[in-house]
Amino acid sequence: KNEVEQSPQNLTAQEGEFITINCSYSVGISALHWLQQHPGGGIVSLFMLSSGKKKHGRLIATINIQEKHSSLHITASHPRDSAVYTCAVGGSNYKLTFGKGTLLTVNP
Amino acid sequence: GAGVSQSPRYKVAKRGQDVALRCDPISGHVSLFWYQQALGQGPEFLTYFQNEAQLDKSGLPSDRFFAERPEGSVSTLKIQRTQQEDSAVYLCATQRLAGGASYEQYFGPGTRLTVT
Numbered sequence: 001k002n003e004v005e006q007s008p009q010n011l012t013a014q015e016g017e018f019i020t021i022n023c024s025y026s027v028g029i030s031a032l033h034w035l036q037q038h039p040g041g042g043i044v045s046l047f048m049l050s051s052g053k054k055k056h057g058r059l060i061a062t063i064n065i066q067e068k069h070s071s072l073h074i075t076a077s078h079p080r081d082s083a084v085y086t087c088a089v090g091g092s093n094y095k096l097t098f099g100k101g102t103l104l105t106v107n108p
Numbered sequence: 109g110a111g112v113s114q115s116p117r118y119k120v121a122k123r124g125q126d127v128a129l130r131c132d133p134i135s136g137h138v139s140l141f142w143y144q145q146a147l148g149q150g151p152e153f154l155t156y157f158q159n160e161a162q163l164d165k166s167g168l169p170s171d172r173f174f175a176e177r178p179e180g181s182v183s184t185l186k187i188q189r190t191q192q193e194d195s196a197v198y199l200c201a202t203q204r205l206a207g208g209a210s211y212e213q214y215f216g217p218g219t220r221l222t223v224t
Contacts, residue, residue, distance in 0.1 A: 004150070031210040042111075043151075043199065043215035050210060086150055090209015094139065095164075098150030 004089055006099035013106050019074040021102045023087035026068065033088045033096065034061050034072050043086075046072070077106045110134075112216035114200050120222045121190045129185045129219045131200030139203035141213065142175055142185050146196045154198075157183060158206050190223045197221070 003026045013019055023032070034046040047054050047061040049070065054061050058077075063070040074081055086101040113132045121127050133140050139158055143151035144167075153167040159180035168175070172191075177183040187194055197220050201213040 029209070033213070035215075042217040043201075045212050045214070048210065048212055088150070092209075094141075094156055094203075094208055095153050096151075096209055096213070098152070100148065100150045 004087060004097050004099040006087060006102050008102060009100065010103045011105070013077050013104070015078060015106055015108050017077050017106075019077050019081070019104065019106075021072045021085050021104070023070045023072070023099055024068060025089045025097075027091065029065075029068075029089040029091055031090045032063055032070050033090070034070075035086045035088060036083050037086070037101075038083045041083075046085075074104075079106045079108050082106050112200055112202055112214050114198075114216040114219050116219060117217060118220050118222075120224060123190060123192060123223055125190050126186065126188045127190055127221065129187075129198050129221070131183045131185070131216055133181060133183070133200070133202040134204075134214055135181075137202035137204050137214070138206045139211075140177060140183050141201045141203075142183070143199040143201065144169075144196045145199055145218070151199055154185070187221075190221075192223050195221055195223045 005024045007022045031050045033048050035043050037043045049063040058075045060073040082105050084101040088096040088098040090096045115130045142154040145151040155175045156164040157177040172188045174186045197218040199218045200216040203211045
Protein backbone atom coordinates (compact mmCIF):
# COMPACT_ATOMS: atom_id res chain seq x y z
CA LYS A 1 0.00 0.00 0.00
CA ASN A 2 1.32 3.47 -0.86
CA GLU A 3 1.52 5.65 2.19
CA VAL A 4 1.40 9.40 1.68
CA GLU A 5 2.71 11.67 4.40
CA GLN A 6 2.30 15.42 4.43
CA SER A 7 3.98 18.00 6.61
CA PRO A 8 3.19 20.14 8.34
CA GLN A 9 -0.39 19.25 9.27
CA ASN A 10 -1.10 22.86 10.19
CA LEU A 11 0.70 26.00 9.06
CA THR A 12 0.09 29.61 10.03
CA ALA A 13 1.88 32.36 8.16
CA GLN A 14 1.85 36.13 7.82
CA GLU A 15 0.85 37.69 4.56
CA GLY A 16 3.81 37.90 2.21
CA GLU A 17 5.70 34.92 3.62
CA PHE A 18 7.07 32.10 1.48
CA ILE A 19 5.22 28.84 2.20
CA THR A 20 6.41 25.27 1.71
CA ILE A 21 4.27 22.17 2.12
CA ASN A 22 5.90 18.76 1.80
CA CYS A 23 4.65 15.40 0.62
CA SER A 24 6.46 12.06 0.84
CA TYR A 25 5.28 8.73 -0.49
CA SER A 26 6.50 5.19 -0.13
CA VAL A 27 6.31 3.43 -3.51
CA GLY A 28 6.79 4.21 -7.18
CA ILE A 29 4.17 6.41 -8.77
CA SER A 30 3.09 7.57 -12.20
CA ALA A 31 1.81 10.98 -11.12
CA LEU A 32 1.40 13.22 -8.11
CA HIS A 33 -1.44 15.70 -7.74
CA TRP A 34 -1.66 18.79 -5.55
CA LEU A 35 -5.21 19.77 -4.60
CA GLN A 36 -6.68 22.82 -2.87
CA GLN A 37 -9.86 23.11 -0.85
CA HIS A 38 -11.04 26.44 0.53
CA PRO A 39 -13.26 26.42 3.62
CA GLY A 40 -16.75 25.46 2.51
CA GLY A 41 -15.55 24.93 -1.04
CA GLY A 42 -14.88 22.01 -3.32
CA ILE A 43 -11.56 20.38 -4.17
CA VAL A 44 -9.67 21.98 -7.03
CA SER A 45 -6.73 20.44 -8.83
CA LEU A 46 -3.69 22.72 -8.76
CA PHE A 47 -0.99 20.61 -10.36
CA MET A 48 -0.28 17.19 -11.73
CA LEU A 49 3.39 16.20 -11.81
CA SER A 50 5.33 13.21 -12.97
CA SER A 51 8.75 14.89 -12.96
CA GLY A 52 10.49 18.21 -12.51
CA LYS A 53 8.70 21.40 -11.66
CA LYS A 54 5.55 23.31 -12.59
CA LYS A 55 4.63 26.92 -11.93
CA HIS A 56 1.28 28.67 -12.00
CA GLY A 57 1.22 32.24 -10.79
CA ARG A 58 2.55 32.30 -7.23
CA LEU A 59 2.36 28.52 -6.89
CA ILE A 60 5.27 26.22 -7.65
CA ALA A 61 5.28 22.43 -7.38
CA THR A 62 8.35 20.26 -7.55
CA ILE A 63 8.86 16.53 -7.45
CA ASN A 64 11.93 14.37 -6.89
CA ILE A 65 11.11 10.88 -8.10
CA GLN A 66 14.27 9.29 -6.68
CA GLU A 67 13.63 10.69 -3.22
CA LYS A 68 9.84 10.08 -3.46
CA HIS A 69 9.17 13.63 -2.36
CA SER A 70 7.24 16.63 -3.61
CA SER A 71 6.91 20.19 -2.38
CA LEU A 72 4.31 22.86 -2.97
CA HIS A 73 5.57 26.41 -2.60
CA ILE A 74 3.54 29.61 -2.37
CA THR A 75 5.40 32.85 -2.90
CA ALA A 76 4.15 36.16 -1.46
CA SER A 77 1.34 34.40 0.42
CA HIS A 78 -2.03 36.10 0.75
CA PRO A 79 -4.99 35.50 3.07
CA ARG A 80 -6.94 34.13 0.10
CA ASP A 81 -4.40 31.28 -0.04
CA SER A 82 -5.83 29.99 3.25
CA ALA A 83 -7.09 26.51 2.46
CA VAL A 84 -6.38 22.81 2.91
CA TYR A 85 -3.69 21.58 0.52
CA THR A 86 -3.60 17.85 -0.20
CA CYS A 87 -1.25 15.73 -2.24
CA ALA A 88 -2.41 12.54 -3.90
CA VAL A 89 -0.34 9.95 -5.71
CA GLY A 90 -1.26 7.49 -8.42
CA GLY A 91 0.48 4.32 -9.50
CA SER A 92 0.05 2.17 -12.56
CA ASN A 93 -3.74 2.15 -12.40
CA TYR A 94 -6.40 4.76 -11.83
CA LYS A 95 -6.40 4.81 -8.04
CA LEU A 96 -5.20 7.83 -6.09
CA THR A 97 -3.92 7.67 -2.52
CA PHE A 98 -4.36 10.91 -0.63
CA GLY A 99 -2.44 12.52 2.19
CA LYS A 100 -4.33 13.92 5.16
CA GLY A 101 -3.91 17.48 4.00
CA THR A 102 -2.19 20.61 5.34
CA LEU A 103 -4.35 23.38 6.77
CA LEU A 104 -2.79 26.68 5.77
CA THR A 105 -3.87 29.93 7.42
CA VAL A 106 -2.41 33.17 6.12
CA ASN A 107 -3.02 36.14 8.40
CA PRO A 108 -3.14 39.71 7.08
CA GLY B 109 -23.12 22.59 -16.13
CA ALA B 110 -19.43 23.33 -16.23
CA GLY B 111 -18.37 21.19 -13.30
CA VAL B 112 -19.23 18.11 -11.31
CA SER B 113 -22.31 18.59 -9.18
CA GLN B 114 -23.52 16.54 -6.25
CA SER B 115 -26.78 16.45 -4.38
CA PRO B 116 -27.79 16.83 -1.72
CA ARG B 117 -24.97 18.92 -0.31
CA TYR B 118 -25.95 17.99 3.23
CA LYS B 119 -27.86 15.00 4.48
CA VAL B 120 -28.83 14.09 8.01
CA ALA B 121 -30.06 10.54 8.43
CA LYS B 122 -31.22 8.62 11.44
CA ARG B 123 -29.34 5.41 12.10
CA GLY B 124 -30.90 2.64 10.07
CA GLN B 125 -32.22 4.85 7.29
CA ASP B 126 -31.27 4.37 3.66
CA VAL B 127 -29.71 7.28 1.77
CA ALA B 128 -28.97 7.98 -1.89
CA LEU B 129 -26.30 10.43 -2.99
CA ARG B 130 -26.21 11.71 -6.54
CA CYS B 131 -23.34 12.77 -8.77
CA ASP B 132 -23.76 14.61 -12.06
CA PRO B 133 -20.46 14.39 -13.94
CA ILE B 134 -18.99 16.72 -16.50
CA SER B 135 -20.61 15.83 -19.80
CA GLY B 136 -18.61 13.27 -21.75
CA HIS B 137 -16.31 12.28 -18.92
CA VAL B 138 -15.66 8.58 -19.09
CA SER B 139 -14.29 7.87 -15.62
CA LEU B 140 -16.16 8.45 -12.38
CA PHE B 141 -14.87 7.91 -8.86
CA TRP B 142 -16.53 7.94 -5.45
CA TYR B 143 -14.45 8.77 -2.37
CA GLN B 144 -15.23 8.89 1.34
CA GLN B 145 -13.58 11.59 3.43
CA ALA B 146 -13.77 11.27 7.18
CA LEU B 147 -13.18 14.32 9.35
CA GLY B 148 -9.50 15.24 9.43
CA GLN B 149 -8.55 12.61 6.86
CA GLY B 150 -7.80 12.58 3.17
CA PRO B 151 -10.32 11.08 0.74
CA GLU B 152 -10.39 7.28 0.53
CA PHE B 153 -11.27 5.46 -2.68
CA LEU B 154 -14.64 3.71 -2.73
CA THR B 155 -15.41 2.72 -6.30
CA TYR B 156 -14.62 3.43 -9.96
CA PHE B 157 -16.77 3.46 -13.10
CA GLN B 158 -15.66 3.51 -16.69
CA ASN B 159 -18.80 4.62 -18.53
CA GLU B 160 -21.54 2.39 -17.11
CA ALA B 161 -19.22 -0.39 -16.01
CA GLN B 162 -18.23 -0.58 -12.38
CA LEU B 163 -14.67 -1.79 -12.75
CA ASP B 164 -13.60 -1.57 -9.14
CA LYS B 165 -15.64 -1.58 -5.95
CA SER B 166 -12.86 -2.75 -3.68
CA GLY B 167 -13.08 0.34 -1.46
CA LEU B 168 -16.74 -0.02 -0.52
CA PRO B 169 -16.62 -0.63 3.24
CA SER B 170 -19.51 -3.08 3.44
CA ASP B 171 -22.32 -4.64 1.46
CA ARG B 172 -24.54 -1.82 2.72
CA PHE B 173 -22.84 0.40 0.14
CA PHE B 174 -23.94 0.19 -3.47
CA ALA B 175 -23.12 2.40 -6.45
CA GLU B 176 -24.47 2.54 -9.97
CA ARG B 177 -24.07 4.52 -13.17
CA PRO B 178 -26.64 2.89 -15.44
CA GLU B 179 -26.28 5.11 -18.51
CA GLY B 180 -22.68 6.05 -18.10
CA SER B 181 -23.50 9.54 -16.89
CA VAL B 182 -25.23 10.26 -13.56
CA SER B 183 -24.11 8.05 -10.70
CA THR B 184 -25.81 7.23 -7.41
CA LEU B 185 -24.15 6.00 -4.24
CA LYS B 186 -26.64 4.26 -1.98
CA ILE B 187 -26.04 3.41 1.65
CA GLN B 188 -28.50 1.07 3.30
CA ARG B 189 -29.18 0.90 7.01
CA THR B 190 -26.85 3.80 7.77
CA GLN B 191 -24.56 3.59 10.79
CA GLN B 192 -22.84 6.39 12.67
CA GLU B 193 -19.49 5.38 11.22
CA ASP B 194 -20.86 6.23 7.78
CA SER B 195 -20.82 9.92 8.72
CA ALA B 196 -18.37 11.54 6.28
CA VAL B 197 -18.15 13.69 3.20
CA TYR B 198 -18.76 11.67 0.05
CA LEU B 199 -16.92 13.04 -2.95
CA CYS B 200 -17.48 12.31 -6.59
CA ALA B 201 -14.74 12.98 -9.16
CA THR B 202 -14.62 12.51 -12.90
CA GLN B 203 -11.93 12.18 -15.55
CA ARG B 204 -12.26 12.89 -19.24
CA LEU B 205 -10.48 9.72 -20.26
CA ALA B 206 -10.48 6.14 -19.09
CA GLY B 207 -8.27 5.09 -16.22
CA GLY B 208 -4.83 6.44 -15.50
CA ALA B 209 -3.63 8.30 -12.46
CA SER B 210 -1.87 10.73 -14.78
CA TYR B 211 -5.10 12.40 -15.79
CA GLU B 212 -6.64 15.29 -13.90
CA GLN B 213 -9.65 14.51 -11.75
CA TYR B 214 -12.44 17.04 -11.38
CA PHE B 215 -14.09 16.94 -7.98
CA GLY B 216 -17.65 17.72 -7.00
CA PRO B 217 -18.42 19.76 -3.87
CA GLY B 218 -19.24 16.62 -1.88
CA THR B 219 -22.20 15.51 0.18
CA ARG B 220 -21.77 15.77 3.92
CA LEU B 221 -23.62 12.87 5.52
CA THR B 222 -24.34 12.94 9.22
CA VAL B 223 -25.89 9.86 10.79
CA THR B 224 -27.51 10.49 14.15
